[in-house]
Amino acid sequence: MSKHKQELTMRTIKKSKLKKAIIAIEARRSKRPDAPRLKVGQDFKLQRIRQTRDKILVEFLRAGGLDTRKVAALGKQHDAALRRVIDKYRAEAIRRSRKKGTHYSSVMGQCKAILDAADQTNSVSLPKPFLIWATPRSNILSDSQTAPSDSWAKFQISSSGNDSYKVSFYFLWTNPFADGVFIDPFAFVIATGYLKADADRSYLTPKIANVSAEADFFLWQWWLPAPAPIPSASASLGAVSALAEYFQTDSKSKSIAAGVKLDAGSFFVPSSGAALFEVAVSISFLSYEEGMALADFESGNFKVTCPLVAFSVLQSPF
Numbered sequence: 001m002s003k004h005k006q007e008l009t010m011r012t013i014k015k016s017k018l019k020k021a022i023i024a025i026e027a028r029r030s031k032r033p034d035a036p037r038l039k040v041g042q043d044f045k046l047q048r049i050r051q052t053r054d055k056i057l058v059e060f061l062r063a064g065g066l067d068t069r070k071v072a073a074l075g076k077q078h079d080a081a082l083r084r085v086i087d088k089y090r091a092e093a094i095r096r097s098r099k100k101g102t103h104y105s106s107v108m109g110q111c112k113a114i115l116d117a118a119d120q121t122n123s124v125s126l127p128k129p130f131l132i133w134a135t136p137r138s139n140i141l142s143d144s145q146t147a148p149s150d151s152w153a154k155f156q157i158s159s160s161g162n163d164s165y166k167v168s169f170y171f172l173w174t175n176p177f178a179d180g181v182f183i184d185p186f187a188f189v190i191a192t193g194y195l196k197a198d199a200d201r202s203y204l205t206p207k208i209a210n211v212s213a214e215a216d217f218f219l220w221q222w223w224l225p226a227p228a229p230i231p232s233a234s235a236s237l238g239a240v241s242a243l244a245e246y247f248q249t250d251s252k253s254k255s256i257a258a259g260v261k262l263d264a265g266s267f268f269v270p271s272s273g274a275a276l277f278e279v280a281v282s283i284s285f286l287s288y289e290e291g292m293a294l295a296d297f298e299s300g301n302f303k304v305t306c307p308l309v310a311f312s313v314l315q316s317p318f
Contacts, residue, residue: 015131018170018276025228026135079201079249086196086251093194093255094300104305107188107259111149111307118310124183125310126277129169140165142298152305156298159211159285166216167297168280169306173269177315180270185311186263187279189215191237191304193297196253199244200291207250209291212239212284217262220276223269229278232264237281242291277309 111127118125127148134141134155144153153167175181197209214236218229237258242250262279269275281304283295297304 018131019133021227022133022135082249082251086253089253089255090194090196090296094302096255096257098301101257103257103259104190104192107190107261108149108307110261111188114308114310115149122313123310124173124313125308126171126173127308128171129279129306130172131170132168133170134165134167136165141167149307150305151307152303154298154303156294156296157283158292158294160209160287160292161285162287163285165283165295166280167304168218168278171277171279171309172222172274173277174274175269175271177313178271179315180268180273182314183267183269183275183311184263184265184314185217185219185232185267185275185277185309186261187217187277187309188259188261188307189235189237189279189281189304190259190307191215191256191281191297192258193237193256193295193302193304194253194299195238195240195256195293195295196251197240197242197287197293198291199242199250199287201244201249207244207288207291208242209287209293210239210241210285211293211295213237213256213295214282214284215258215260215262216278216280216282217264218278218280219264219267220278221273222276223273227276232267233262235260235262240293242293244291279306279309 115125115127117123129146129151132141132144132146132151132153134153140155140157142154142156145151151169153169155167157165171187191213193213195211195213197211199207199209214234216231217233219232220227220229237260238254238256240252240254242252244250267275281297285293285295287293296302
């Protein structure tokens with residue numbers, strides 16, 4: 001594809017139009033998700049049953065001689081010691097993030113080889129995204145950069161409920177050939193960050209907090225009247241869960257230093273059709289009964305990098 005035609009396509013498909021389409025699609029998906037959300041912690045009847053049960057059991061334990069004040073005091077000591085351990089771990093993760101590890105160098109080495117080999121006819125490389133955007137709230141992005149093979153985003157989010165967020169890199173390619181073609185797109189994601197889940201002290205009712213991070217690859221048939229993302233590949237970046245029960249707090253954390261390749265498989269693009277590639281990091285939260293979870297891709301050198309999307313072009317036999 002010529003540089004002139006690519007620039008013309010970029011002017012034709014404006015960022016504002018793309019953002020508007022993304023917002024509309026995400027709004028529809030949030031109203032009619034593929035699967036209903038389970039909101040156990042918000043069910044009033046279940047809450048009343050648990051509260052009544054816990055009251056009976058606590059009264060029974062006290063009658064049996066359990067000193068709940070001493071138990072609570074030991075719980076506070078445990079919580080303070082646990083916070084020190086978690087804070088120390090996070091500080092070490094941030095310190096290590098300032099030095100690029102093998103997960104970064106190995107992926108960037110592959111990207112350089114792909115870019116050097118690309119001829120933009122039978123082998124195409126897209127090293128710079130058209131747009132970096134977050135849903136359902138764009139303001140979770142604290143900083144971002146679009147640059148050849150060095151595009152990244154920073155963000156930090158937390159939740160005490162059942163929520164999901166997505167930070168996406170959008171790449172655009174228009175088929176310059178007279179006929180439709182098959183392509184086999186793949187993308188790389190480099191993620192450095194930190195996950196933490198906290199569940200407050202529980203006496204009898206378990207309290208849960210969970211957070212997970214996933215790299216996703218979506219393909220959009222932008223030539224259709226109502227394009228929508230097609231899930232094509234995904235890879236787990238990490239997850240943590242905290243479960244508090246029996247008079248104590250629980251906190252779990254995990255540092256992330258990962259480089260993954262996402263292969264989408266075969267994809268057909270008609271002549272002059274514009275294909276949109278969305279490479280995303282999706283964050284999912286599930287907490288109830290006073291749980292809280294955090295996903296930090298912002299502190300220190302924490303961030304998500306998407307160096308390129310690439311693919312081979314196979315002329316259609318028909």
